[in-house]
Amino acid sequence: MTQLRFGIDLGGTKIEIIGLLVQDETSGTNTSEIIYQKRIDTPKGDYTATVLAIRNLVLDAENTLNSSSKYSANLNLPGLVGVGIPGSISSKTGRVKNANSVCLIGEDLQGDLQKVLKRPVKLANDANCFALSEATDGSAQGEDIVFGVIIGTGCGGGIVVNGQILNGINAIGGEWGHNPLPWIADTDIAMDCYCGLQGCNETFLSGSGLQKHFKQRSQQSLTVQEIVALAAKGDKAAQQQMNDYITWLAKGLASVINVIDPDVIVLGGGMSNIESLYTDVPKVWQNWVFSDEVKTKLVSPKYGDASGVRGAAWL
Template sequence: MIRIGVDFGGTKIEAAALDAGGQVLARARTASPGSYDASLTAVGDLVAEVERLAGVTGASLGVGIPGSPSPASGLIRNANTTHLNDRPLQVDLERVLGRPIRLANDANCFVLSEAVDGAGADAYVVFGVIIGTGCGAGLTVGRRVLEGRNAIAGEWGHTPLPWPTPDELPGPACFCGRRNCLESWISGTGFARDHGTGQTGAAIATAALAGEPSAVASLDRYTDRLARGLAVIADILDPDVIVLGGGMSNIEGLYERLPAAISGYAFSDVFTTPVRKAVHGDSSGVRGAAWLWPEPGP
């Protein structure tokens, strides 16, 4: 069984073919063209190239995207790659590719990848978080993505920052039209904005680990805000494991500090949930898209 996954990112589109054991047989990527029609063509070309490299035709195909299809209209909504919004992406891709596809939010693909054979492979309920340019999340139960009745399960980044302090209010404006969204604080972009020097999140984290006082203070605030957001997830879902991906997940100090920080906010006398770094890193999106069809496991 050969599965092909496509990860539809804001700056790149990547496709990969996986065998039944999850090994990557072939991979190809291209820069995102920045327009809808050109993106359809790019996906078609990538799938054809990956099938050529893997020596297969007609493989099953899953696609991970920012945003999600509306259960009411089938049109894409909530995508920060805005040229996808209000478009019948699944219908158009099926026409271009000449086969049925499965389409899912990119954070759902991420968590599915980590639940199948990554950092959450030993867990039943996995909550996965992507903290990069933006903030996305998804959850799996028994290696199945939980999308919810309205297909919005995991839209954690557009919930409010919990227990805001007076200086955190009213909070920054978000592209979704609301204020104080969690994404505005715990994404790499939000981390850099809060620090205020124009440095990248990675540079600030490096400075913090070297002991630079203002960077240390920024990382302390960041850890506290991330812990507050995850404590709400612990209170509602109580997952078996939390998996972090995206650029901010590369800050190794988070994994030592977060469990105790979450415990301080969770409504429990004990908090033992591990917080782990994604095993598959940037490949989790394309791998999870490949696992969409057919579903892995019993």
């Protein structure tokens, strides 16, 4: 069986579409090939223009592929459409909530896209899409329980169980970023979070959180990359900051392991590029996991920044 799936990553600054040609999906092999890819700027603060931009991306992709002698014979048009969004769908209203692209909040994005595309459209949180991508044919392929982590500008996550997103009755499954950092030490400073609370995981584990904590410690405003480089050169303040970060991440992930006991945790987002996390965090998370051993694996994403849009296609 050959099937064309369109995945769309709707971000605050860009909208990306891929055409994923899936073969033999029913056999469980999930053989796939990206046969189309395009990226445009997101219309700033304009909901209607955003809906129309997504429609045009899908229709242009179908027209391009349908006119291609290489693929036209294998396509089953119209293609299926999945969209990863920077928020979630309220189970109460069916409309977008918790979106950092505020023009989406309160809108019936799924319904409006289905009207303009004249087909079913599936939506999911972008962190859920990341987790689904890595669980389907990425670093966690074949695993039963997968926790996908996004640690970049913010801190989010998604849970996939037996190949299905665990969305939850409140549509917030995996949203560990706004749980408090557990087992907080006396020397840890709980900063205010934009959600209105204090000491959330996001304020410690996001890239911006790391920068704020380092500035408070050293009075230096540096990027994450600069802090990591300083630590590698032996700078004491940077080394202590990175040691603290490893402890914070280990605690945060240990609390997740204690609840859902995943086979694999996949890190995504800008912070996932720090290679030492994959060795150093598992060395210490045993201190907070309620088990005599920890078999959970901590891995990097197979598809990196492309996991979100691929996961949207797998919806």
